[in-house]
Amino acid sequence: MTTLPEADALAGLRDALGLLKDREQVAQRLLESSARHSFDPDEELDWDAPFEEGKWFWPPELVSLYDTPMWRRMSEEQRILLSQHEAAALASLGIWFELILMQLLVRHIYDKAATSAHVRYALTEIEDECRHSKMFARVITRGGTPWYPVSRVHQNLGRLFKTISTTPGSFTATLLGEEVLDWMQRLTFPDERVQPLIRGVTRIHVVEEARHVRYAREELRRQMLTAPKWSQEFTRLTSGEFARVFSVAFVNPEVYTNVGLDKRAAVAQVRASGHRREVMQQGAKRLTDFLDDIGVLRGAGRRLWRSSGLLA
Numbered sequence: 001m002t003t004l005p006e007a008d009a010l011a012g013l014r015d016a017l018g019l020l021k022d023r024e025q026v027a028q029r030l031l032e033s034s035a036r037h038s039f040d041p042d043e044e045l046d047w048d049a050p051f052e053e054g055k056w057f058w059p060p061e062l063v064s065l066y067d068t069p070m071w072r073r074m075s076e077e078q079r080i081l082l083s084q085h086e087a088a089a090l091a092s093l094g095i096w097f098e099l100i101l102m103q104l105l106v107r108h109i110y111d112k113a114a115t116s117a118h119v120r121y122a123l124t125e126i127e128d129e130c131r132h133s134k135m136f137a138r139v140i141t142r143g144g145t146p147w148y149p150v151s152r153v154h155q156n157l158g159r160l161f162k163t164i165s166t167t168p169g170s171f172t173a174t175l176l177g178e179e180v181l182d183w184m185q186r187l188t189f190p191d192e193r194v195q196p197l198i199r200g201v202t203r204i205h206v207v208e209e210a211r212h213v214r215y216a217r218e219e220l221r222r223q224m225l226t227a228p229k230w231s232q233e234f235t236r237l238t239s240g241e242f243a244r245v246f247s248v249a250f251v252n253p254e255v256y257t258n259v260g261l262d263k264r265a266a267v268a269q270v271r272a273s274g275h276r277r278e279v280m281q282q283g284a285k286r287l288t289d290f291l292d293d294i295g296v297l298r299g300a301g302r303r304l305w306r307s308s309g310l311l312a
Contacts, residue, residue, distance in 0.1 A: 281311070
């Protein structure tokens, strides 16, 4: 019996979004884009420039307490300080997530041909993520804020997830971590109210993450058509649970304590905030529409996504 090459065996496969694209062609285009548009943050950004007085570290509309009773009682100086601590917390969350992502990518390519464009792009993405993690760590240090690690429970859940995750589950989680932050960063880097260093960091991240999103989306489409049924269903459940973890971890409650606020009251007001709920759902909408189209948001998994607050 003759075995067809993978590219031939999968030729003509389509999902709700149309024909699958050739894996090698997609990777080759991404490699070419990486060669043209990759950045060294240590050289690209002015790390020694002083912060500008009165400028934000995150757009105010994206700060968790925006438009709550507590926000309305805060001074402008305290609001800006909260934006600085939340930016540091998001950078800390980004490092945690990218460490998980790099491990998942290495596992994905472990038994694939190292000479393929698909594997070479995965290695290129890992290079990008290493630079991003160092960039995020440096911006935290530059701002003089604490590092905000995720809770011990979420740390251990992350360790469990990257151990048991299937390939489609890995790429679903990758997109969850990348696309919500990407939406926020696309609002941040052109915003002249925001500190130039933060705008520079988010600009680099947006440009390079666009390739990562493309790679993950194309591979997830392929996986949701070719993975065993049990793996597809497991992906629906694990992605829903990861959405719940991600939505809780998105703001570290210690930021409130560190800017002189009542942590318990602040968390309660964020949870009750219609503005915050709308921001998170809008940030996730492009992703949830895509996941719905390719069959991830079904059954119990969809209910978990709803309970995360990311899906309306």
